Every structure is written in C-alpha cells, then in structure tokens.
Amino acid sequence: MVNGSKLMVEALTDEKVEMLFGYPGGTxxxxxxxxxxxxxxxxxxxxxxxxxxxxxxxxxSTGKTxxxxxxxxPGATNAVTGVADAMRDSVPLVVFTGQVGTGLIGxxxxxxxxxxxxxxxxxxxxxxxxxxxxxxxxVHQAFEIAxxxxxxxxxxxxxxxxxxxxxxxxxxxxxxxxxxFSTELKSDxxxxxxxxxxxxxxxxxxxxxxxGGAIAANASQEFRQFAEKHxxxxxxxxxxxxxxxxxxxxxxxxxxxxxSFAANKALHNSDFLINIGCRxxxxxxxxxxxxxxxxxxxxxxxxxxxxxxxxxxxxxVVADAKAALTAMLEEPSTADNHQDWVNExxxxxQDHDYRYHKQSxxxxxxxxxxxxxxxxxxxxxxxxxxGQHQMWAAQFYPFTFAGQLVTSGGLGTxxxxxxxxxxxxxxxxxxxxxxxxxxxxxQMTSEELDVIKSYGLNIKIVLLNNGVLGMVRQWxxxxxxxxxxxxxxxxxxxxxxxAAAYGINSYKIIGQDADxxxxxxxxxxxxGSALIxxxxxxxxxxxxxxxxxxxNDNMIEFD
Numbered sequence: 001m002v003n004g005s006k007l008m009v010e011a012l013t014d015e016k017v018e019m020l021f022g023y024p025g026g027t028x029x030x031x032x033x034x035x036x037x038x039x040x041x042x043x044x045x046x047x048x049x050x051x052x053x054x055x056x057x058x059x060x061s062t063g064k065t066x067x068x069x070x071x072x073x074p075g076a077t078n079a080v081t082g083v084a085d086a087m088r089d090s091v092p093l094v095v096f097t098g099q100v101g102t103g104l105i106g107x108x109x110x111x112x113x114x115x116x117x118x119x120x121x122x123x124x125x126x127x128x129x130x131x132x133x134x135x136x137x138x139v140h141q142a143f144e145i146a147x148x149x150x151x152x153x154x155x156x157x158x159x160x161x162x163x164x165x166x167x168x169x170x171x172x173x174x175x176x177x178x179x180x181f182s183t184e185l186k187s188d189x190x191x192x193x194x195x196x197x198x199x200x201x202x203x204x205x206x207x208x209x210x211x212g213g214a215i216a217a218n219a220s221q222e223f224r225q226f227a228e229k230h231x232x233x234x235x236x237x238x239x240x241x242x243x244x245x246x247x248x249x250x251x252x253x254x255x256x257x258x259x260s261f262a263a264n265k266a267l268h269n270s271d272f273l274i275n276i277g278c279r280x281x282x283x284x285x286x287x288x289x290x291x292x293x294x295x296x297x298x299x300x301x302x303x304x305x306x307x308x309x310x311x312x313x314x315x316x317v318v319a320d321a322k323a324a325l326t327a328m329l330e331e332p333s334t335a336d337n338h339q340d341w342v343n344e345x346x347x348x349x350q351d352h353d354y355r356y357h358k359q360s361x362x363x364x365x366x367x368x369x370x371x372x373x374x375x376x377x378x379x380x381x382x383x384x385x386x387g388q389h390q391m392w393a394a395q396f397y398p399f400t401f402a403g404q405l406v407t408s409g410g411l412g413t414x415x416x417x418x419x420x421x422x423x424x425x426x427x428x429x430x431x432x433x434x435x436x437x438x439x440x441x442x443q444m445t446s447e448e449l450d451v452i453k454s455y456g457l458n459i460k461i462v463l464l465n466n467g468v469l470g471m472v473r474q475w476x477x478x479x480x481x482x483x484x485x486x487x488x489x490x491x492x493x494x495x496x497x498x499a500a501a502y503g504i505n506s507y508k509i510i511g512q513d514a515d516x517x518x519x520x521x522x523x524x525x526x527x528g529s530a531l532i533x534x535x536x537x538x539x540x541x542x543x544x545x546x547x548x549x550x551x552n553d554n555m556i557e558f559d
Contacts, residue, residue, distance in 0.1 A: 001166040004165050392464075466540065
C-alpha cells in the first residue's frame, strides 16, 4: 500500500525536481512528513509569497519548472501574488496548495479557501485531486502543462484526506501524456515566414525586437545569429535584456517607456519590424494606434492569443521562437540592403546613450549600478525589485547573457527582489547574484533575509535608499502637480541594524566619498551575503520617459 503523499514525492523525483520552496501547515503535514527524507531540497521560506517568488527566480534563471508547496486557506491566498506574477511573465511553476478534506469542502471549514475559483484566472490550469490513484498522473500533467506552449504556472489543490489515502500500486493510474503540443513549424507558419523574409529583403530600415519569449524558447543563440547575418539593429523589451550583449554595436537598448533614445527612435522610424517573443504590452507600445507607424509588422509568438491583440500585424506567425529562427536562418542575407540605416542607428546610439548628471557631493544610483557592472564584469545574475532602481538597473548594468536579469515585468511586483534572488542563488550556487532594490520594495519581503542567513547564501543586496517611493513620486511630480501623497517616508527602520539582526554583514555609503568604490568592491568581493545601503538623491528621476499615451519618439528628458 502507498498513500497519496508518497506518490506525489515519487512523481516529483521522477520529474527530476531539484528543490521545492514552501511553508508547512496543518493540511499538508502528510506531504511534509513524506518529504522528510526526499532526494530533492526542501527550502523553508518565511512567507508563502516568498516561496512563489523564489520559485520564479529559480525558473527564470534556469528555464526549469519552479515548485512550491503551501498550506490551505491563508497559505494558498498568500501565494496568489507570485502565481499572478508568473502568469504575466510566462514563468513555469507548479504550485501545490493544501486543502481541507473532501468532506469539508464547501462548509467554510477552518483554513478552507476555494482555491480553484481563486486561481482560475491567474494560472494556466488549476486542478483539485480527488483520489490518491490520480496523484502521480496529475503531478506529471501539471509539469507538462507548465512547460508546454506559452509557459506558466499550474496550481494543484491537495485535499488532506486524499494525500493520506492508501491505495495499492495496481490501482495507481499510469501517466499518459495528453499534450499534442509540438515545436515543429506548421506549414502555414513556414509560408508566412518565407513571405516575411521576402519583404525583409525589400526593407531599408528594419528592426528586430526581442522579448522574454526568445529566452523561454532557448532561442538566444539563433536570434544573435540572425541579427548578425542580416545586420539588423536590435531593440529589447525589459524581459528580453541579455539575449544580445549590451555592448554589441547592433544593440540599441531597451525600448519603451524608459527605454533608450536610440531604441525608441529606431522603433518609431523603422519600415519593417520583426518581433520575436514580445507581448507588445503598454510599457513598450505606449500608443498602439501610432506604434511604429511606417513599419510592416511581423509578430512571432507561441501564443496565438497575442497575435494582433494590441498591435495590428502584417505577418502573425504562431510558432516556437527557436523553430522560427532556425527556418529564418536558412534564407539569404539581406545585410547589404540597409547599411545606411545601420550607420544611422549606430551613430544615434553613440550620440544619445543613457545619461545622467553627476553632482558634487552626491552619489547617483546610475553611478553605483555602473560600478557594480564593472566590478562583476557583467557576469552576475541580476535580480531586482520594482521601481526606479529596476529601470536604472535595466539601463546601466551591462547584461551579457540570456536569463541574467530576474525581474518582475508584467505584474510589477514590489517585494519580488529578495525571494527571487534567493531562488536564483539556489539555482546557481557557484555564480554571483546581485539584487538591486529600493527602500520601499525591500520592506515588503525583508523577512526572507532569514532564509539567506539560514542557508548560507551569497547574495549581495544593493539597497538604493532615497527615502521615497521613487517611481510613484516621479509620476506625482509629473502628472499631479508635485502632490506627493504618501510617497515620502517620514520614518524608516535602521537597515544596518535590520541586517545585523539577521546576521548579515552590512555596509553603508553616504555621499560621494573618495573611497565609495573601494567600499563597494570590498562588499561585493567579501564572502557570504551583504547588504550594501547607498544613500541616493531623493528627487532623482528615471530618464528618458514616455508619458502615457505618447508615441515612442516623444521622450521626456529631465534637466
């Protein structure tokens, strides 16, 4: 005889799960008891939201499926934000939620929540297991769904009596894949790609746009080969950063609301835009009706629902990015057709790179991020929270490889940073992980510092402290006549003492001291984790910026 919990752990082992992030509770005691001697790591976080973000960090930086286990009721509801975040950024997760026994479901029992209803709209699928005979089958199905097509989170609800139920091995349902998904190009996609490549040969000002979908498809190498072969300027979404080396002369930078001048100008002036794995969301396509107004637009995406959803599309190709690029690479080069355009965009990048004003006695956040990039040689995994520091990191850190940036894109989740850095470090124990965070975001999940200490992780936390909710304050100043309603902190904790309370080394940099770079480098090079708190100007802006509803070429630059 074997119970449901043992079947679940066996299935996770069969799926080659390396680690699980979770927090125990009454309804999942059978699972935790079975995991007491599991082959995979069982990581204890300090809050269920932290579990989901840590699993996201693991998944974003590896491409593998992140795994989470939380208890019923508040455990399941605390995990909602992370699941919604993963859904928006197409992150493969399998999230197991505890549930009261099947006989109590619907009675408002202690720590009961209607998990299926809650998660229906923010996951690829939500499943409740009703018999121990189905456990292994459902676990394997969940992993398959999470990784098939457009990746995303799958939620599996585990009633306590089902996970304790004992059945014979003969009764256990054998796993049979139900998926008909294939990355092989369909005939209509092949025809569209050929027609698209024919039009590309006639284009004079083409642009390549890369998004996180290229990373998810493991297509970064093919993308770089295509860009090099055809000598086309490249722009990126936030989640596409790292696919092309930031110092590659073809790379114009990130496009969109806080994108580079060169990237947004190239986008607006292009006559042929090829989008691979980017959703055309509103931070990129700031005015859909006037987006890339001169361009024929090709959109290659694994999700048919994204084609034409926001931007009118001349060539909508539903395809795996790697398969599409492989086919596109078979076509002859078009590099000779647009050399003048390449020269123009390259010069624009040289003349209008990201900029900021240095001031005597003040240490700008951009300077700090540039220095971190220099000291880490652009090789660190970079996690961020959400806000001004996120955009400064995207602009000024020298990204060199795909999957390097671990950040919350679509949902924009403050508090994502610390737990996602934890998941990234667990996934890459021998690599350097740097977290850029702000004083607002840091306080949302600071309890996870205990995980960093408990497991002896090596994460360098760069806390850019301006004493305000910077990005919201920036919007208030621009669009609400500087009415800074609840965005300026009157009081803050002593972050140095907070780090000390968790047993984490800390450093504090105030002003542009002559030795600030020395302090920073020492902190980055020191063994173990560290909090590096840097005082930055309170009113520093992220620039350039495109105001809501404006076109990509209409950028605000602050004095």
